[in-house]
Amino acid sequence: MERAAVYDNELNLKATELRLGLPGADESEKQSSRNNKRSSAEMDDSRDKDEQESAPAPKAQVVGWPPVRSYRKNILHQKNESDLSGIFVKVSMDGAPYLRKIDLKVYINYQDLLKALENMFKCSIGVYSEREGYDGSEFAPTYEDKDGDWMLVGDVPWDMFITSCKRLRIMKGSEAKGLGCL
Amino acid sequence: MQTDPNGPNPKKSKDSPSNSANTESTQSPSPFPDEVLEKVLSFLNSDKDRSSVSLVCKDWYNAERWTRTKLFIGNCYSVSPEIVARRFTKIKSVTLKGKPRFSDFNLVPQNWGADVHYWLLMFANVYPFLEELRLKRMTISDESLELLATSFPGFRALSLMSCDGFSTDGLKAIATHCRSLTELDIQDVDMDDFCGGWLSCFPEDFGSLEVLNFATLDSEVNFDALERLVSQCKSLRVLKVNKTITLDQLQRLLLRAPQLMELGTGSFQQELLPGQFGDLGIAFSNCKNLRTLSGLWEVASIYFPVLYVACASLTFLNLNYTALRSDEFGSLLAHCPNLRRLWVLDTVEDKGLEAVGSSCPLLEELRVFPADPYDQHLHRGVTESGFVAVSRGCRKLHYVLYFCWQMTNAAVATIVQNCPNFTHFRLCIMNPGRPDYLTNEPMDEAFGAVVKNCTKLQRLSMSGLLTDLTFEYIGKYAKNLETLSVAFAGSSDRGMQCVLEGCPKLRKLEIRDCPFGNAALLSGLEKYETMRSLWMSSCNVTINACQRLAREMPRLNVEVMKDKESDDSRADKVYVYRSVAGPRRDAPPFVLTL
Numbered sequence: 001m002e003r004a005a006v007y008d009n010e011l012n013l014k015a016t017e018l019r020l021g022l023p024g025a026d027e028s029e030k031q032s033s034r035n036n037k038r039s040s041a042e043m044d045d046s047r048d049k050d051e052q053e054s055a056p057a058p059k060a061q062v063v064g065w066p067p068v069r070s071y072r073k074n075i076l077h078q079k080n081e082s083d084l085s086g087i088f089v090k091v092s093m094d095g096a097p098y099l100r101k102i103d104l105k106v107y108i109n110y111q112d113l114l115k116a117l118e119n120m121f122k123c124s125i126g127v128y129s130e131r132e133g134y135d136g137s138e139f140a141p142t143y144e145d146k147d148g149d150w151m152l153v154g155d156v157p158w159d160m161f162i163t164s165c166k167r168l169r170i171m172k173g174s175e176a177k178g179l180g181c182l
Numbered sequence: 183m184q185t186d187p188n189g190p191n192p193k194k195s196k197d198s199p200s201n202s203a204n205t206e207s208t209q210s211p212s213p214f215p216d217e218v219l220e221k222v223l224s225f226l227n228s229d230k231d232r233s234s235v236s237l238v239c240k241d242w243y244n245a246e247r248w249t250r251t252k253l254f255i256g257n258c259y260s261v262s263p264e265i266v267a268r269r270f271t272k273i274k275s276v277t278l279k280g281k282p283r284f285s286d287f288n289l290v291p292q293n294w295g296a297d298v299h300y301w302l303l304m305f306a307n308v309y310p311f312l313e314e315l316r317l318k319r320m321t322i323s324d325e326s327l328e329l330l331a332t333s334f335p336g337f338r339a340l341s342l343m344s345c346d347g348f349s350t351d352g353l354k355a356i357a358t359h360c361r362s363l364t365e366l367d368i369q370d371v372d373m374d375d376f377c378g379g380w381l382s383c384f385p386e387d388f389g390s391l392e393v394l395n396f397a398t399l400d401s402e403v404n405f406d407a408l409e410r411l412v413s414q415c416k417s418l419r420v421l422k423v424n425k426t427i428t429l430d431q432l433q434r435l436l437l438r439a440p441q442l443m444e445l446g447t448g449s450f451q452q453e454l455l456p457g458q459f460g461d462l463g464i465a466f467s468n469c470k471n472l473r474t475l476s477g478l479w480e481v482a483s484i485y486f487p488v489l490y491v492a493c494a495s496l497t498f499l500n501l502n503y504t505a506l507r508s509d510e511f512g513s514l515l516a517h518c519p520n521l522r523r524l525w526v527l528d529t530v531e532d533k534g535l536e537a538v539g540s541s542c543p544l545l546e547e548l549r550v551f552p553a554d555p556y557d558q559h560l561h562r563g564v565t566e567s568g569f570v571a572v573s574r575g576c577r578k579l580h581y582v583l584y585f586c587w588q589m590t591n592a593a594v595a596t597i598v599q600n601c602p603n604f605t606h607f608r609l610c611i612m613n614p615g616r617p618d619y620l621t622n623e624p625m626d627e628a629f630g631a632v633v634k635n636c637t638k639l640q641r642l643s644m645s646g647l648l649t650d651l652t653f654e655y656i657g658k659y660a661k662n663l664e665t666l667s668v669a670f671a672g673s674s675d676r677g678m679q680c681v682l683e684g685c686p687k688l689r690k691l692e693i694r695d696c697p698f699g700n701a702a703l704l705s706g707l708e709k710y711e712t713m714r715s716l717w718m719s720s721c722n723v724t725i726n727a728c729q730r731l732a733r734e735m736p737r738l739n740v741e742v743m744k745d746k747e748s749d750d751s752r753a754d755k756v757y758v759y760r761s762v763a764g765p766r767r768d769a770p771p772f773v774l775t776l
Binding site: 017063064065066068069099 | 228288343370551610612
């Protein structure tokens, strides 16, 4: 996923990515050269140094180290969860008399979210495609991001979307056509 | 605390002639009448002074014990409730500390002990006028809290730090029965939070609180009850609420308590309408006495401007649960020129610490906590440069707690040259046994520089790759050292021996995962009686050596805990402490008392 690498600096998506293998194997190149079953005799010096510098990946976590209170661990864990969730955003739909509010944390991906929106507003949003957007469908979901720009829902990875989405607007398909061509 | 082996004199000598001019009695060498002596001694508050006084002679010992009202017991097992009850008769305030400090990091199993109940039973009998109870690392049950609440009509202050064993039910008892309560302070506890209803148990007309800290509780409290409480407690100076309190609720509380000196906010992230934002700013600006600010859970930094006016007079800013970027942090800090104490998360990075150096020239204490202590792969946070930047700008720095992933000997040398007044130097390089990352050498010279330059050093926590040389330096130079924490360090027994032989004021020594063995343990036989306690875990000590220690030093309690997997001869965790109460009677089965 080339895209993921670009966002890595800010969001560290790789760390939250689900995949097989022990935590700590960063890039795929490193992963192939380092496997848990190597014999110590065969390890050359350069690989040794590598191991030391890039932190002990397969090592078990030491009890009580670093010396931070258990309470702090719990707080940070909660904090991490709440950073990515519990995000209520307003949803407006063109032509609807009032807005709704949804919790983005509740949805696991775009499909999930769009289905819910379709149900909530009794509309059909259709399927996203990178090239055409939601072209052809009656409505297109858009959102206002942190910078105040109106973006098409679906372009960026889900994790990035829910942290940058400030509010949603379901646009009429005819208006949204302009966006899809960009 | 020293005890008189002859037993205290039970009768006051009021009826014996106390005219010093006429009687040259060998039994009363004191030139003062007892009443005068007692009056003079009643002004003594420091425990150390009182201890010294009690050793002068029998008269002074008695005068001291009859006038002592504040009891401080640094290790609850060093003395027994019975001994305390016999010696002191007028205690109004008690501070009790229990478990070894490493219990904070899960190194001590549950149900280890330090239960306060037996103490409370004694207090209820002997000190009915007890007003204050401050517990640290003790276990206290709801039943104990109920006993506390109902046994002392004048009870005023309860402070629970790092305690466990109770729930909000116990707090209900306190709120319901303690009519004169002025202080309820709960910090870093491990408790069951069933619901926030305890706050509503304060009587409707209750108005005596001065300190209320429930920041660490999770459940929502009844806001109306809280608002009423705050507006009725005119002397409230410390208010630390929990995360469930929103910004507009906070604004209402601040309006009712502009006299606050210490504030812990709730969540700082709610979406505010422009009017609300302005109101919040006004509420904060009205608090002219604010010196301490904490809380700030889940902060949205766009709301920081409401704090700017209050920040000008802040002396303590506690952001250790607030993940801020360096830029947000810098803009806040620019408004806090009077800070003496600052606690932050390492998300502010070195750039944030540079802002500390330039904005806070009066800073005396800095604590930098890791936002993600198990983040082994990204190693973000702060480095040695941040620390150096602070030391350049904050020459009055004397207390530091610093978590980082890398450090160099040169940086530490520069830091202590800039700030030679360190009394507390706690450096945690989070990768165990990490050398100087530039030179790959051990960090010996770093800590050597610390002890050589900082002659007032009382507390030292070390980390990184360390050989015996570090300990030689400590033994040679750290003459005021009282507390030493060591982990993953040292090369041989000699290291520990250097410290035991060289540090005359050593009181607490805690060691984990070091290659110190029996020779090291046994080199400190007499030394341990001058100390509060020794903790050694995952070192090379055997049970036999511990038994020998116990045999040769009967006034030391030697306790061993074994790990399940280790072999029979190993003493995985050793806790040694002096005691006049003998071995404790409440030791659980997994604690071997030798």
